Amino acid sequence: MKQIDSTNLGSRFELTQDECRNLLDIASKALKYTYPEPNNGYAVAVLTKHGNVYEGISYKSDTYTLTMHSEATALANAAIHGEKEVVAITGPNCHICKQLIYESSLNSGIDITVVIEEGGTVKQVPISELMPYPWPETKDR
Numbered sequence: 001m002k003q004i005d006s007t008n009l010g011s012r013f014e015l016t017q018d019e020c021r022n023l024l025d026i027a028s029k030a031l032k033y034t035y036p037e038p039n040n041g042y043a044v045a046v047l048t049k050h051g052n053v054y055e056g057i058s059y060k061s062d063t064y065t066l067t068m069h070s071e072a073t074a075l076a077n078a079a080i081h082g083e084k085e086v087v088a089i090t091g092p093n094c095h096i097c098k099q100l101i102y103e104s105s106l107n108s109g110i111d112i113t114v115v116i117e118e119g120g121t122v123k124q125v126p127i128s129e130l131m132p133y134p135w136p137e138t139k140d141r
């Protein structure tokens with residue numbers, strides 16, 4: 001990964017194709033950990049500024065309201081390991097999780113790159129482009 005520019009949200013990083021494929025592969029393999037049933041839910045992977053990768057899996061609750069999305073558990077997994085500077089996450093992501101990713105960007109000053117595979121092509125989209133009318137606009141409201 002290398003820093004390529006800055007956006008209004010912060011620093012932006014571009015991953016190599018290998019880093020993207022690795023992240024997508026790790027997310028795919030993490031599907032076996034979905035809760036409570038394996039391979040029945042969602043999984044993502046995040047890449048931190050230190051170069052470490054953390055998986056997240058969906059954790060379903062019978063109440064549904066308490067279900068944790070894989071993006072939330074991945075960001076928490078990184079935070080548990082002392083890493084709050086997330087550079088990239090696999091997608092696509094639901095709109096609730098886009099908000100969570102965006103807020104992580106606000107806190108870290110890194111415009112998180114969302115890595116998406118579409119039709120065999122890997123795309124890297126900054127979260128700022130996926131949030132055209134963000135709330136809050138800045139950390140200091």
Ligand SMILES: [Zn+2]
Binds near residue numbers: 071093094095096098
């Ligand atoms: Zn979600």
